[in-house]
Amino acid sequence: MNTATETRPFEAEVAQVLRLVTHSLYSHREIFLRELVSNASDACDKLRFEAIGKAELLGDDAELHIDIEYDKGAKTVSVRDNGIGMNRDEVVANLGSIASSGTRRFLETLSGEQQADARLIGQFGVGFYSAFVVADKVTVLSRRAGAAEGEGVRWESDGKGEYSLAAEDIATRGTSVILHLKDDDAEFLDGWKLRDLIRKYSDHVAFPIRMLKQKDGKLTDEWETVNDASALWAKNKSEISDDEYKAFYKSLGHDFNDPLAWAHNRVEGSQRFTTLLYIPAQPPFDLMMGARDERKGVKLYIKRVFIMDAAEELLPNYLRFMRGVVDADDLPLNVSREILQHNRQVERIKGSCVKRVLDLIEKLASGEPEKFDTFRKAFGNTLKEGIVEDPSNRERIAKLLRYASTKGEGAEQNVSLDDYVGRMQPGQDAIWYVTADSYKAAAGSPQLEAFRAKGIEVLLMFDRVDEWIMGQFGEYEGKSFRNVAKGELPLDAADKQKQEAAAKEAEPLVKKLKDLLGDRVADVRVSARLTDSPSCLALSDYELAPHLARLLREAGQDVPESKPTLEINPAHALVKRVESGADEAKAKDLALLLLEQAEITAGAALPDPAAFVQRMNRLLAT
Ligand code: ADP
Numbered sequence: 096m097n098t099a100t101e102t103r104p105f106e107a108e109v110a111q112v113l114r115l116v117t118h119s120l121y122s123h124r125e126i127f128l129r130e131l132v133s134n135a136s137d138a139c140d141k142l143r144f145e146a147i148g149k150a151e152l153l154g155d156d157a158e159l160h161i162d163i164e165y166d167k168g169a170k171t172v173s174v175r176d177n178g179i180g181m182n183r184d185e186v187v188a189n190l191g192s193i194a195s196s197g198t199r200r201f202l203e204t205l206s207g208e209q210q211a212d213a214r215l216i217g218q219f220g221v222g223f224y225s226a227f228v229v230a231d232k233v234t235v236l237s238r239r240a241g242a243a244e245g246e247g248v249r250w251e252s253d254g255k256g257e258y259s260l261a262a263e264d265i266a267t268r269g270t271s272v273i274l275h276l277k278d279d280d281a282e283f284l285d286g287w288k289l290r291d292l293i294r295k296y297s298d299h300v301a302f303p304i305r306m307l308k309q310k311d312g313k314l315t316d317e318w319e320t321v322n323d324a325s326a327l328w329a330k331n332k333s334e335i336s337d338d339e340y341k342a343f344y345k346s347l348g349h350d351f352n353d354p355l356a357w358a359h360n361r362v363e364g365s366q367r368f369t370t371l372l373y374i375p376a377q378p379p380f381d382l383m384m385g386a387r388d389e390r391k392g393v394k395l396y397i398k399r400v401f402i403m404d405a406a407e408e409l410l411p412n413y414l415r416f417m418r419g420v421v422d423a424d425d426l427p428l429n430v431s432r433e434i435l436q437h438n439r440q441v442e443r444i445k446g447s448c449v450k451r452v453l454d455l456i457e458k459l460a461s462g463e464p465e466k467f468d469t470f471r472k473a474f475g476n477t478l479k480e481g482i483v484e485d486p487s488n489r490e491r492i493a494k495l496l497r498y499a500s501t502k503g504e505g506a507e508q509n510v511s512l513d514d515y516v517g518r519m520q521p522g523q524d525a526i527w528y529v530t531a532d533s534y535k536a537a538a539g540s541p542q543l544e545a546f547r548a549k550g551i552e553v554l555l556m557f558d559r560v561d562e563w564i565m566g567q568f569g570e571y572e573g574k575s576f577r578n579v580a581k582g583e584l585p586l587d588a589a590d591k592q593k594q595e596a597a598a599k600e601a602e603p604l605v606k607k608l609k610d611l612l613g614d615r616v617a618d619v620r621v622s623a624r625l626t627d628s629p630s631c632l633a634l635s636d637y638e639l640a641p642h643l644a645r646l647l648r649e650a651g652q653d654v655p656e657s658k659p660t661l662e663i664n665p666a667h668a669l670v671k672r673v674e675s676g677a678d679e680a681k682a683k684d685l686a687l688l689l690l691e692q693a694e695i696t697a698g699a700a701l702p703d704p705a706a707f708v709q710r711m712n713r714l715l716a717t
Pocket residue numbers: 130134135137138176178179180181189190220221222223224270
């Protein structure tokens with residue numbers, strides 16, 4: 096046996112995570128136990144799964160369990176499992192480095208604010224390293240299932256920057272994590288305290304968590320199971336308390352906080368399965384990372400056997416904030432991800448999950464306004480994507496969306512499409528909206544002026560996905576959606592007449608502006624949208640909103656240049672000055688200013704800001 100001990104530095108990122116975890120988690124230090132138990136339980140799950148095709152891995156040690164011991168004299172607490180174990184390479188990869196690209200980005204999002212960071216860690220579950228919150232030295236002994244006694248590994252670290260690695264004979268399969276507690280954390284050297292924590296955080300871990308029985312204040316050598324050790328979702332709803340649902344949510348990892356709501360359903364019939372799905376109270380960490388990252392959070396079990404994290408197979412992207420468990424009775428245990436992706440039974444389970452989630456959100460919307468508020472603030476923008484992603488549920492999703500509005504309460508996004516439709520003016524046949532990159536920009540759009548004057552409500556949208564979603568929304572309750580900046584405004588007969596007269600009268604002015612602006616514009620015309628502002632941009636139906644074109648270009652995308660159409664308000668003093676005999680140079684400055692201020696309010700990037708400022712100054716100085 097190779098007895099040499101090797102010392103290695105942690106990857107820089109691990110050192111950073113360790114520092115952060117030990118500093119910001121101290122007030123939650125008891126969760127170390129939950130994290131280590133959760134890893135032990137994962138290890139048992141993995142072994143049970145591998146053993147489906149390879150029963151010899153279990154050998155004569157087929158009862159998977161997790162044992163927790165403490166030693167007052169040595170000041171240690173240890174968590175041992177007879178699960179999958181790790182070989183040397185796995186120990187190095189899993190405990191010495193940070194493998195997932197998600198973790199790297201997690202590190203980039205850290206703010207240095209301890210409070211906020213602690214929450215992130217909770218959602219991210221940098222589990223194993225939480226051991227160093229209570230321990231000044233951690234020893235891990237591990238032997239991979241299927242490996243020989245001499246192929247064990249000892250890993251040890253004080254969590255400061257290095258760890259040591261050595262080969263070691265280990266008699267049985269699995270992993271022991273031994274915590275050498277800091278003096279301040281001696282409270283955990285107590286059988287009742289540990290039992291309490293296990294019941295609080297890990298009661299429904301599906302494997303027995305065992306501790307040695309105590310008698311007359313002394314430890315015996317007899318093991319007893321401390322947790323409930325049954326799969327919570329397999330029980331009857333009526334036998335489960337709210338506290339148990341909440342505790343189980345937390346045991347799934349990735350969130351310290353109580354969930355917002357949950358739905359637990361058993362489907363019987365030709366296909367049988369159970370779903371227990373939770374809405375978190377805050378956006379989970381990976382939600383911030385956008386839709387394209389690997390998704391986690393919904394575990395697939397088949398007849399109580401954990402198969403894999405199958406969030407992508409079991410829920411559509413727009414419900415990626417959900418967490419929970421799906422247990423199917425009728426799928427083969429050796430199912431692969433590829434099979435899951437093309438399996439009709441899985442399709443049906445997915446459809447049922449979507450239905451349950453929408454039911455749950457509808458229940459919040461109709462009966463629990465405060466919770467629904469929390470929901471829409473956290474996940475409203477994600478849910479919106481369902482309009483495009485899931486046309487078969489479009490009506491239901493649309494009813495759950497909320498927007499800011501010219502008749503709403505400031506930036507608060509709480510106006511439903513039903514509110515809007517209920518307030519439509521007689522004869523109004525479209526749902527009007529405007530998109531911009533902030534609430535202020537949306538609410539300040541000059542295109543809203545005519546709508547305000549007529550008392551027509553306009554939805555104010557300022558999320559990046561809005562433009563894309565609205566382009567595909569089609570209609571709601573038979574009403575089409577229309578962008579106030581696009582196309583012609585529908586005018587009644589009297590307005591039309593007025594508009595035509597105004598256009599006729601302004602013909603020479605429009606011609607002059609076209610000449611002055613030359614190829615900076617596609618067209619100039621008299622606006623029906625403006626009452627107070629001198630000018631605005633008008634877009635064709637298929638044109639990208641200027642703020643979005645700018646954002647996309649800034650993100651390095653190739654957006655075709657398109658020339659704007661300028662709309663003017665001939666009644667405005669500034670517009671009149673273009674006509675009123677100003678000299679040619681000044682008229683040109685004024686014309687460009689009309690265009691550029693329209694571009695600025697639309698969120699476009701000015702092609703030449705310096706020239707714009709010079710023009711302004713020339714005009715202000717005369
Ligand atoms: P996570 O559990 O979210 O993957 P952790 O930091 O808790 O992150 O654990 C890191 C990795 O270390 C795990 O993914 C697993 O591969 C490995 N690991 C930790 N504890 C055990 C254990 N008891 N048995 C086997 N592998 C383990």
